[in-house]
Amino acid sequence: MLVISRQYEAFLDTFHMITLILPYSYHGGQSSRFTLVKDGNEIPLELKERIPLDDAMKYTVSLADELELGRTYTIKDEHNTETDLQIGAVIRTDEFDRQFYYDGDDLGLTFEEDRAVFKVWSPTATEVKVKLKAPQEEDAVQLAMERSINGVWELTIRENIEGWHYTFLTCINLIWSELVDPYAKSVSFNSEWGCAVDPEKITPRCSSLQPLPSPVDSVIYELNVRDFSSAKESGMKFKGKYLAFTEKETGTPSGLSSGISYLKELGVTHVELLPVNDFDGVSDDPADNRYNWGYNPLYFNAPEGSYSMNPADPAGRIRELKSAIHSLHEENIRVILDVVYNHVFVKETSSFEKLVPGYFFRHDENGLPSNGTGVGNDFASERLMARKFIKDSIRYWLKTYGVDGFRFDLMGILDVTTMNEIRDEVDEILPGAILIGEGWDLNTPIAPDRKANLRNANSLKGIGQFNDCFRDTIKGSTFNLHDKGFALGHGNLEAKVELVLTGSIGVTDGDKGIFNEPAQSVNYVESHDNHTLWDKMKACLEEEDELLMKRQKLATSMVLLSQGIPFLHAGQEFFRTKQGVENSYNSPVEINRIDWLRRERHEEDIEYIRGLIAIRKSHGAFRFRQSDLIRKHAFVHHPEEKLVSVHYRDVHPYGPWNELLLIFHSGESSNVRFPLPKGKSWTMLSDGKKANVNGLRELDGDSIGLEGICSYVIVR
Numbered sequence: 042m043l044v045i046s047r048q049y050e051a052f053l054d055t056f057h058m059i060t061l062i063l064p065y066s067y068h069g070g071q072s073s074r075f076t077l078v079k080d081g082n083e084i085p086l087e088l089k090e091r092i093p094l095d096d097a098m099k100y101t102v103s104l105a106d107e108l109e110l111g112r113t114y115t116i117k118d119e120h121n122t123e124t125d126l127q128i129g130a131v132i133r134t135d136e137f138d139r140q141f142y143y144d145g146d147d148l149g150l151t152f153e154e155d156r157a158v159f160k161v162w163s164p165t166a167t168e169v170k171v172k173l174k175a176p177q178e179e180d181a182v183q184l185a186m187e188r189s190i191n192g193v194w195e196l197t198i199r200e201n202i203e204g205w206h207y208t209f210l211t212c213i214n215l216i217w218s219e220l221v222d223p224y225a226k227s228v229s230f231n232s233e234w235g236c237a238v239d240p241e242k243i244t245p246r247c248s249s250l251q252p253l254p255s256p257v258d259s260v261i262y263e264l265n266v267r268d269f270s271s272a273k274e275s276g277m278k279f280k281g282k283y284l285a286f287t288e289k290e291t292g293t294p295s296g297l298s299s300g301i302s303y304l305k306e307l308g309v310t311h312v313e314l315l316p317v318n319d320f321d322g323v324s325d326d327p328a329d330n331r332y333n334w335g336y337n338p339l340y341f342n343a344p345e346g347s348y349s350m351n352p353a354d355p356a357g358r359i360r361e362l363k364s365a366i367h368s369l370h371e372e373n374i375r376v377i378l379d380v381v382y383n384h385v386f387v388k389e390t391s392s393f394e395k396l397v398p399g400y401f402f403r404h405d406e407n408g409l410p411s412n413g414t415g416v417g418n419d420f421a422s423e424r425l426m427a428r429k430f431i432k433d434s435i436r437y438w439l440k441t442y443g444v445d446g447f448r449f450d451l452m453g454i455l456d457v458t459t460m461n462e463i464r465d466e467v468d469e470i471l472p473g474a475i476l477i478g479e480g481w482d483l484n485t486p487i488a489p490d491r492k493a494n495l496r497n498a499n500s501l502k503g504i505g506q507f508n509d510c511f512r513d514t515i516k517g518s519t520f521n522l523h524d525k526g527f528a529l530g531h532g533n534l535e536a537k538v539e540l541v542l543t544g545s546i547g548v549t550d551g552d553k554g555i556f557n558e559p560a561q562s563v564n565y566v567e568s569h570d571n572h573t574l575w576d577k578m579k580a581c582l583e584e585e586d587e588l589l590m591k592r593q594k595l596a597t598s599m600v601l602l603s604q605g606i607p608f609l610h611a612g613q614e615f616f617r618t619k620q621g622v623e624n625s626y627n628s629p630v631e632i633n634r635i636d637w638l639r640r641e642r643h644e645e646d647i648e649y650i651r652g653l654i655a656i657r658k659s660h661g662a663f664r665f666r667q668s669d670l671i672r673k674h675a676f677v678h679h680p681e682e683k684l685v686s687v688h689y690r691d692v693h694p695y696g697p698w699n700e701l702l703l704i705f706h707s708g709e710s711s712n713v714r715f716p717l718p719k720g721k722s723w724t725m726l727s728d729g730k731k732a733n734v735n736g737l738r739e740l741d742g743d744s745i746g747l748e749g750i751c752s753y754v755i756v757r
Contacts (some may be wrong), residue, residue: 045125047216051075051116052129056107056136059086060129061100061116068120070098077104078115078123086116086530110141110304111188113167114214128165130408132400133424137164142425143191148433149224149342150207152239156199161209161222162426163396164192168212171196172219174234176204183210204356211395218395221340223430225382226437227355228343231325233598235340236355239508240441243359245367247443248499250375251471253310256505256560256606259475260654261377262309263568264611264635265334266348266365271634275299281630283317283348293637297644304619305372307647308654309609311475312369313377313448315569317362319343321386322627325352332633334569334626335379336450337386366442370750375445378438378477382431383454387605388418395428401427401656413454413485422459431459432466434671440471452478453494454485457501460493464503477563477606480506499557505606508562510555511541515596516566516574522623523581527707528596528682530582530750535679536704542687543675544604546668558668567613572623575616588709590616591750594649594729595707598752600701601653602663604671611635614650615643645730652732656754659734660696662689680715683708684747688718699757709749716744720757727754 049063059077063070076083086102108114131137141164159171168539169188174181186194206229208219212749221228225235236357255257263690270277270285276292276299277285291300298306315334318341322333325346335345344362347351358441366376385391393401403411403419411419421427438444447467449455460478467474480495485655497508509519514537525531527538540552545562549555556562564702574596578589593616600607610617612635619625619632627647640647657663665671676688686704693699702723704715717723723740729751731737740755747753 047086047124048122049124051124051126052189053126054130055134056131057103057105058089059102059104059116059126060399060586061102062097063100063118064097070228072100072118072120074101074119075102076117077126078117079108083117094376107333108587110164110192111167116473125215128398130399132165132397133404135267137449138425141192142429143193144429145193146334148193149222149226150235150237151654152203157202157237158195158197159186159207160189160193160195161186161396162191162193163209163211163213165397166194166211166282169194170210172210173202174207176206180220181206185411200703201241202237205237207237208234209396213398214735216509220392220395223340224391224433225340225343227358228319228340229355230346230353232319232339232346233320238356238359240359243363245355245363247363247370247441247445249439249471250370250373252445252471252475254473255664255666256475256477257604257666258658259311259564259606260309260601260657261311261606261608262304262307262595262611263313263315265315265569265633265735267332267630268611268634270300271630272637274637275635276637279350279367281348283344283361283365284350287368289368293641295641297641299637299640301372301374304374306651307373307614308658311375311377311445313379315379316381316450317345317348317378319345319381323347330629331494332627332630336626338381338384339386340392341380341382341430342437356457363442366444367465368445368599368709375475377385377446377448377477378444379413379448379450380435381450382422382434383420383451384414384416384418385420385451397426400424403412403486411484411486413483414451419485422455423491428459428462432463435463436466439467439474445471446475449476449478451481451483452506452554453481453483453492454489455493456491457493457497458491460501460504464501468503468635475505476503477505477507481509486633495555498555498561499562503560505561505563506556507568508541508545508564510537510545511562511564511603511605512566514538514541514601516577517581518572522572525581527594527597527685527705529578530592530683530707530709532682535682535685538685539679539687541678542603542685542705543671543677543702544665546604546613546669546671548675548677559604559665559671560606563608564603564605565608566600567608567610568608570624572621573610573617574613575618576621576623577640579618580621588750591645591729592707594646595705595750595752597650598653598729599705601650601657602752602754604663604665604675607657611703612639614647615640616646618756649730649732652734653727653754655734656726656732660692660701661700662692662695662701665695681713684713684715700757702753702755704747704753704755706747706749706751711747711749713747715747717742717755719743722757723757725753725755727752729753
């Protein structure tokens with residue numbers, strides 16, 4: 042890379058203001074006159090401010106006329122020393138956004154009949170080239186692109202280049218940089234090149250399934266592609282690969298279901314896949330044993346190579362991921378993609394930074410990169426072309442891969458407007474598709490009311506949020522290993538339990554809810570992040586495994602029987618462990634993989650969860666779509682510590698029973714009797730050990746004896 046030697050530096054920070062930095066080693070940092078050299082003419086600049094810094098003098102000067110970006114200009118000082126005018130903070134101004142916004146749907150590489158068209162947005166570049174290399178060839182050619190409208194550069198090639206590799210070269214501030222197209226639909230081995238592929242020609246053709254009537258009808262199951270099949274006992278031959286999801290009728294060593302058959306038997310409606318777009322942390326070399334969840338995004342529209350049978354085949358990656366999604370759809374299981382638009386792996390080497398330095402990432406008031414994500418950069422979703430990229434990417438995954446929804450990692454970094462526009466875009470293609478996200482309040486420099494977080498949940502239409510109040514109330518704090526929630530035996534949480542069981546909307550007088558509608562609440566007690574529930578309990582409770590299993594089944598029953606969207610972490614139903622590792626994002630696959638032998642040992646426990654899922658599906662009162670219906674029909678009660686009930690009355694219009702009684706008991710005592718409401722006899726559907734939508738037994742008498750650490754579903 043060319044190194045530019047400058048005696049002093051000049052930056053265009055707005056369309057009418059230039060900042061100059063003169064080191065004290067250069068004439069003591071002193072100057073009283075600056076001119077702009079344009080088309081051979083010197084235009085005087087008005088000196089506005091002089092500010093001494095630690096090692097230089099900072100000057101601000103104004104210019105009357107706007108400059109045309111994409112050209113090279115020179116600044117001359119009173120000593121007749123010239124320096125090039127670099128593009129500075131002007132790219133973060135509203136004027137820049139308005140002037141250079143491009144609304145076309147053809148960025149990247151598109152194929153049109155007998156030609157291929159490259160387009161890339163780089164408004165501050167003075168030159169842009171395409172670097173092209175044919176398959177199996179060593180040498181590449183460089184072809185100049187032409188500047189078009191709104192900062193877009195384009196090149197049309199009238200020959201068949203499918204299968205070729207390409208990159209872009211940009212010259213900005215006299216520096217040439219090489220980058221992979223951020224819109225690349227596939228990449229080469231180890232992500233060194235973008236690849237010229239036409240996904241529309243690659244089968245199978247994937248179409249989204251019809252969305253469920255409401256998000257609350259969903260049961261989401263979160264898993265990682267590699268975890269799913271890697272274990273020796275998984276019964277799947279394509280271990281750790283996309284194609285494992287295409288294997289039907291697989292089984293464990295003792296003949297129980299595994300893989301996609303297991304998912305179907307369990308009854309989940311959606312599989313949420315941890316990131317499948319191209320990421321760093323694992324190379325494409327099959328011999329590379331490193332592990333990574335995938336939250337180091339490189340190329341957002343290209344499938345990850347390490348999950349492919351042949352990472353060197355760019356079309357093969359697409360075919361295999363499509364096949365996995367198509368196979369899940371054949372079993373009526375919808376697919377949610379975990380997407381990570383809040384940051385990139387390394388800002389400085391990212392394609393975005395090389396296209397328009399400083400534009401795609403947030404900076405604080407001092408001009409330093411913000412770090413609300415904790416990984417060194419925050420994607421500036423509020424800027425028009427950054428927002429456009431996210432929306433374009435979402436549309437691409439929906440149309441090309443037929444996915445059924447999205448989960449937004451660290452959604453609190455993104456802005457409210459972007460998320461609402463994503464909702465609108467998705468509804469144009471697949472109305473009602475599920476959108477959920479992590480609405481944590483993160484320290485990123487946009488106004489508090491613009492953050493897409495839990496505090497602003499009611500400004501985010503049709504977008505569910507992971508409910509940390511539910512998680513911490515039932516399980517205990519994620520960030521304090523020894524903090525215990527209701528299911529772990531902590532008392533005095535009953536009022537909070539009543540709130541989260543009923544969708545966190547607030548059903549009692551004076552009860553301030555978190556959400557307006559139940560579909561905003563994603564209810565969970567564990568996910569890929571942090572300790573599994575089993576590992577947390579093993580660390581903070583000195584109890585026998587039998588008691589811990591009862592606690593976990595109680596917690597999971599509360600997830601499945603609460604108003605809102607239930608979310609399960611893969612293996613939660615058979616007490617998944619990561620051997621005490623809290624953050625296993627790069628732990629060996631032996632720590633992260635699904636233990637299918639553990640699945641064998643806990644078939645009865647899994648059967649219980651299957652039964653609860655079937656019960657939830659059987660009656661609309663378990664999953665009311667409107668808050669008013671919850672408030673009308675739900676009556677919550679906690680007669681004593683560690684005991685909460687929810688009684689749904691007059692709900693026959695929504696399912697086969699007129700009354701539902703849910704009882705959650707986290708105390709260890711079995712000497713507790715619960716009075717049953719008077720009237721007709723009751724039928725037990727679930728007793729904490731077994732669950733059957735057709736009923737377990739009829740109940741006699743006017744009360745029921747409760748076992749310790751147990752939940753019940755009783756109907757009539």
